[in-house]
Each structure stands twice: as structure tokens, then as C-alpha cells.
Amino acid sequence: MTIVTAAILVIGDEILSGRTQDTNTNYIARWLNEIGIDLMEARVVTDVEADIVAALNALRARYTYVFTTGGIGPTHDDITAEAVAAVFGVPLGVDKEAYRRLEAHYGAADFTPARQRMARVPEGGILIDNPVSIAPGFQVGNVFVMAGVPKIMQAMLEHIRDRLQGGQTMLSNAVTIMAPESKMAGAIGDIQAANPNTAIGSYPFMEAQRFGCQIVVRARTQADIDKAIASVVAYADGEQFDYEKN
Amino acid sequence: MTIVTAAILVIGDEILSGRTQDTNTNYIARWLNEIGIDLMEARVVTDVEADIVAALNALRARYTYVFTTGGIGPTHDDITAEAVAAVFGVPLGVDKEAYRRLEAHYGAADFTPARQRMARVPEGGILIDNPVSIAPGFQVGNVFVMAGVPKIMQAMLEHIRDRLQGGQTMLSNAVTIMAPESKMAGAIGDIQAANPNTAIGSYPFMEAQRFGCQIVVRARTQADIDKAIASVVAYADGEQFDYEKN
Secondary structure (H helix, E strand, O other), X not given: OOOEEXXXXXXXXXXXXXXXXXXXXXXXHHHHHHOOEEEEEEEEEOOOHHHHHHHHHHHHHHOOEXXXXXXXOOOOOOOHHHHHHHHHOOOXXXXXXXHHHHXXXXXXXXXXXXXXXXHEEEOXXXXXXXXXXXXXXXXXXXXXXXXXXXXXXXXXXXXXXXXXXXXXXXXXXXXXXXXXXXXXXXXXXXXXXXXXXXXXXXXXXXXXXXXXXXXXXXXXXXXXXXXXXXXHHXXXXXXXXOEEEO | OOOEEEEEEEEOHHHHOOOOOOOHHHHHHHHHHHOOEEEEEEEEEOOOHHHHHHHHXXXXXXXXXXXXXXXXXXXXXXXXXXXXXXXXXXXEEEOHHHHHHHHHHHOHHHOOHHHXXXXXXXXXXXXXXXXXXXXXXXXXXXXXXXXXXXXXXXXHHHHHHHHOOOOOOOEEEEEEEOOOHHXXXXXXXXXXXXXXXXXXXXXXXXXXXXXXEEEEXXXXXXXXXXXXXXXXXXXXXXXXXXEEEO
């Protein structure tokens, strides 16, 4: 059974200042899950090259793939390309194909130095197409550098799908039980102990002043999931809790 | 000028699997900004003790404060208290006051072992009140351990407000310009260079097929912000771009 792992590095002061709610992590997490890649860690760092470099080095050594979002635009605070070049110890050059695409898009007269910045790719980088606004992302080693704008990032993900080696998909099913988590914790712990091939998570919530809890069962095979879910349902039935399988 | 920094550690498989969209980071980011604390980094890790410990050790050494969310409930996958005890090298004991509150809340007959788990606090920890569902968070050193459920986390933040030493607030103003970022990148870079006391960020977006860009100016004094914003507005006026100050 092949386990393939990944990390996300979100680059951008706007997330840390609270101005922008990051949604890319959640989108990438679900997308990776579908193709059998386990997201193991996510980080958000500021637009400071040393911080980006340190985070990339930690993550790329540990996980199969690293996906970055943000910092590849035309402005002075877009420094992801510099950071990735530093990480891999290669020069940051002008990629001819990226340059050609951008020049064709803007027209030679409007292809300003700021726009030319977006053609810079660390040596050896492989372009990631951007059908939305042309300026490409790029891959160096196991690091995939993408835009921060969600629509562009999502298009870039589709473009790299064939480059990624998926593993055994982590499947999941859930049961939402309308009872306080603390009431069922002992029983769920017992079910976890009896189902070692599963990872059972318990996520409490409040809805219209009522406490509920979603019990999520994750495993590599549906049979393992079904067995654990059946135990959760039998428990909820026994306690006469309202519940819903989802 | 006192600069106070912070990091957030989100603990939970449900964020990394994509099942749950994290909103706590954004909430805490905005809340910290208001009281003059700069959020410098955020991480999301799985429910694995070694990973929580490693992240906490990295973050608490580097930043003034660390805020964690998640993993302090009654179930088997709630292991944040264990991890924090390991980080500080102290025993994980039963906190008498937490035990008293929880027992009073559930009633002695229903105060099950799973619920008693929520009274465990690393030795020396200071409780963080939970007016919503009683089970407290706790502070050890510069680490503040809070629940993952947003409503509870938000109430806990209010409770610790007086324990935090704020610094010089990072102020910000923005101008949203309806033009492609790449068109204005050169000018904005020049304005950044002319305003070294500010951090100018440029955040492109798409809206109804039009490209726009929000230029955010951050600084410790309003005068520094006003000067840079005036330059951005003068530039937009000169180019006859639609814009809005916000």
C-alpha cells in the first residue's frame, strides 16, 4: 500500500493580517484526498524570503509533495520565485516560454518590466499553465508553485494532476449524532480501539443551541469503514440518539 | 516601539482532510491585529503528539505568544493537553478547579471518565474559562490552549484578553483599483520604495470577468499610511482608473 503525502505552504501577509480568509488550503485538501494524497501539514508565512525558504526546506524534506500558493505576481511583494530558487540553489532566470506567452498576451508595447517579472522561473523549473491570466506557475523538484487567486490556483491544480502519483485513497464516512460529544466519548474510544485500521475523529458542533457531534471514520478500505460505522450506528441506536449517516 | 508577535497552531485532522474549513485563524488574526499583536505564522498539524510537540517548540521559541485551537475535548483523538505537558516537561494532572466545574456541570452521576479527561491540565497551567460548554482551556507559559469549536474559541479569546500585552497596533488602509495588478506593479513598487515605514501589499482579484487589485498599506502610524495612500490615489487618478478607498 503506497502512502503519498503532501504539505501546503500559503504565502501572504494578507492571510496573517486577517484581511483575507484563506480558502485554498481547504480546496487543495479535498482535491488531494480525491486522488489519494494525504495532506499532512499546512503553514502560512509572511512575504519574507527567509521565512519562505525555511518553511519550504522543512516541508519538502518531509513530504512527497509541497504545494505553495501566492507570491508569484508582478509586484514588489511577490518573492516566491526568489525563495524557491534559493531553496534549490539554482539561478532565477527568465523562462523563454513563459516570456513568450506573457509578451503575446500583453503585447510587446505593454510588456512592462513588472510584467516581465512573471516570466522568471528557477532554472530547471517546469511551467504550470495558467489559462486564466497567463502568468504561469512552476514546479521545481517536489515543489509546485501556484498563484494565490483561487480561480487561478484551481486551474493550475488541474494542469498538474497528471504529474502527481496518487496513493491508496483515504476513504471516509461519517455519522452525525445529535448528542454532546462528552456523552459518547467513551464508546467512540472503544470503537476506535476495536478498529485499528481506521482513524476515527470526533468533531463537536453547536446548532440552534443543541450540541451535536460528527463521528468521521477514515480508512484505506471501505470494508474497514463499514465495520466501524456499523458500530457507531449500533451505539447511537442503543442510546436512542438522533443521528444521520453522511 | 514595542513589537509583539504571535503564531497560531491549528490541531486537527478534519482541517487537513478538507472536511472542515478553518475559520479560527482568520478570526484570531483580526482579533490580534486590533490589540496590536502581529500574527507572523500559522500552522495546521494532524492529531499526532510528536507533530504537535515539534510545532509548539518551534513556534513558542520564536514568537511572543502561541495560540492553539482544537484537541482538548473528551475523545481519544484529543491529545493537545498531553502534547503541551510534554513540551514543557511537566506532568499532566487533574486540575481541581476544572474538575469541580465539570462535575457541577454534568452532575456526579454523569461525570464519566471521558468527561473527566477534560479536567486534565499540565502542571502550572492557568485555566481559560469556557462559558459555552464549561470544559476550560489553559495557558502554560506563552502557549494558550483553546477549543476548536469557533464559538467556544471566541469566548476563550475574550477571557484571555487581559493577559496579553499588546504592542503598537499595525494600522492599515486600502485602495481597491479596477485594473490589472500587472499594469500598476511598477508604480506600486515605486511607492513602496518611497515609503519605507509602510508595508504595501498588492492583492489581485477577479470580479465579473474584470481584473482588480486591492492595494493595502500597513504601518504603525496613520501619518505614514496617509502619505502612501495619497500616492496610490494620485497614481490611480493619473491613469484614470476606477478606484475606491476602503
